[in-house]
Amino acid sequence: MQIRYDLQSDPPATLFNGVGLPAAPFRTDDFPRKNSHCPSWDDTLRRESYDNGSVSRRSYVKETSSLLVKETYTADTPLKQHADLRRRFLFMLPAVFITYSLAYLDRANFGLGAAAGLAETLHITGKQTSLISASFFLGYFLFQIPGAAFARKHGAAKLVFTALFSWGVLASLTGVIHSFWLLALDRFLIGVAESIIFPVILLLLTRWFTKGERSRANTFLILGNPVTVLWMSALTGKLIDSLGWQMTFIVEGIPSIVWAFVWILFIKDYPSQTGWLKRESVATLDAVLLAEQAQVAEVKAVRQALLRPDIILLAVQYFCWSLGVYGFVLWLPTIVRQGSGQGMGNTGLLTAIPYAVAAALMLVASSISDRTMKRASVVWPFLMMGGLAMLGSYFASGKSFTVAFLCLIVAGACMYAPYGPYFAIIPDRVPKNVTGEVMAMINSAGALGGFVGSYLVGWLQSATGGPKAGFLLMSVAVILSSLLILLLPKQAELSVQPVRI
Template sequence: MKTQLAKARWFRIIPIVFITYSLAYLDRANFGFAAAGGMTEDLNISKGTSSLLGSLFFLGYFFFQIPGAQYAAHKSAKKLIFFSLILWGGLAAATGMVSDVGALIVIRFMLGVVESAVMPAMLILLSQWFTKDERSRANTFLILGNPVTVLWMSVLSGYLISALGWRWMFIIQGVPGIIWAFIWWKMIDEKPKDAHWLTQQEKDDIDERLQEEQQGIKPMKNYAQAFKSKEVILLCLQYFLWSLGVYGFVMWLPSIIKAAPDMDIVTTGWLSSVPYILAIIGMMGASYFADKTLNRKIFIWPFLVIASLSLFGGYLAGTENFWLSFTLLVISGGALYAPYGPFFAVITEMLPRNVAGGALGLINSMGALGSFIGAYLVGYLNGLTGDFGASYMLMSGAVLLSAIITLIVVKPPVAAH
């Protein structure tokens, strides 16, 4: 019989992690609102430059994933996230003060660099606190910061731009990150052994369970061996294609909705929030059952297939059937987000602890590259063709390929004897 591990971890660690990732995620999506709400006209940004700016964040994000993950795994995730939050908040607020495209290019790239450390560092931190049969839910509470942020940010950004303009939207949404950095530093503990609110027995129980889990994982000598393994290569490709679809969707959803006849920015904000309500429900359900069954695979690929088919349906519906097209966008948004918790649990269960941090960084960096290409190509195709049909096809195809790779690389659970 397994020992019941301290429930206090869920109340002490998860809310802090959730709020931190929520704040760190904010500026990825509000750029799409600024673009739809007057920034492109004010700064005289061409359509090609607009799609480049939307995607530049992910290029900076791509380059610094592995060093960030390595530092978090071998030194301190807590310290890395503290400095990232301060720098991120400052750069996000500075976006509202730019007067030319050159400065905006530098800020967007640097935002990606600063924020690149947050996701892998958070996943490593959670893997030091939560066991295999908890990890999908723990990861989901972290990643829920993504759709929950976009949900309230979509509504708030619409009102802020309408009332104060896009510049004040960036400034108002950047400052909380700086304040929160100091709350993070005070409230979070790196590992169970650092937590004064756990008894010694509770600390030992968590450590013992985590050590046991490592024994069932095939050892790997170093990062070179891990990065060359078939599993890591396929997971990189899977996440690259999935992210291409996700960020093509996130970055350009406001523009797709705003293009409807008689659509104002406040209504665009409300409608843009709807897919993320479904995303939150899907993520909670998928992670709960993935932890109950430990069958991660069945809670990843079917959602990706649904997302692909919904995006293809959006292409068939066309812009003249707005409400049908919008309904399909809601379904695809929910399905794109649902598998995140199970997916990141897979990585830490397939790879030993000595290489899991670097592998997480590599896989996440390929996701960032997919995000860069998705955000850029969707914007480019929208400008080139004058409608969203080609973008729907691109996102649908990428996500379907991602589902197929999931079927190949993720193993079903081993039956208990």
């Protein structure tokens, strides 16, 4: 079946995959259009400059839209005919993976530093160590939404560059500072710098990848988390054994500073700003994204989106999920070292195992999600299994380290597996004019959960002298997060089938 359309008379992307859009006004503001619902070509709501000479976004789209006139599409190849669109996977995904990996390196290596004797060296208590760890999440919580709003208005790529450079410097300072309050302030500022990374890059990916590709794209971003912990656990453990925890922090802050300059040279806010995609391909991609956005209910104000019941439910759910995950990440090295009696080198290797399994399971979950488009149905079973496995570790703790550790492997893998599908739920539900702020709010709730989880797990560890109470708290939180996903209202069936490459 072949479908032909003319942009001079029809809305862009009127038909894709052989399925027609409903006759309703387009609500996106990125593409000029001319039909019974819309004004003339010149009336675009957003006119952002592009880095292709003196061509503005308005004139650029007018020019490239003419390339689509008389374009013929088959039912199964609207994007596949543009082979160079595969370059998005080769350029964008490694870049966002490395960026988030470096963010997570400078975030999670604090747990290994704490296990290596940070408190003893600085003469601070276990509760003060927990407060230093938790101060990161306070900064991470407070600046998510302002960062996303700034990125939407002024550009995402430059903001990511600033954040990379800033947290690299601050992370290295962690190894220099000896004062408790200065160290707490340093970790707070690292949280501020890193707070913009996740929502801003998720926003960036919505401009580069279609709905049928988004779960996999999100997963490559979030893989930076378990994969970093995987190699970081082993490498940082060895570095601490060789150099000490303070010099290790200094060394591990440098890569973020270097990568900031690589990022700003190669990454752009929009596909049309690059030199490695053909104009015809960019116009086709824009049209597909426009068709998908036409099916999302209009939200005119950010506040309206943030107060929607389904968004509030997702924020509460992510708070519970993150309480379990971040408590797990920050205290796993200490718990493994206490249970196994191993040195820091072997503790790092053992700690890496759950993240290796998690990385593989994340790819499986994202593939299932993009194939079925049943996001919530992929998310909640993994979280339930993760919470139950952590509960199993609670009961096995003190009886058999082997059984408890096997439960931790399952728990860690299952808690990480559904991240890609989960963050594909949000742009499926809200239009892109508010997507960044909505993802920032939900991630802020997760940061608050991380603050509560890291502090409470550490406090319970100090108060009880063992890990059992902390793991009971984390397991209950993750099980609750699984149940909350089941309360999410179902969406209407798509009238345009998702496009994949």
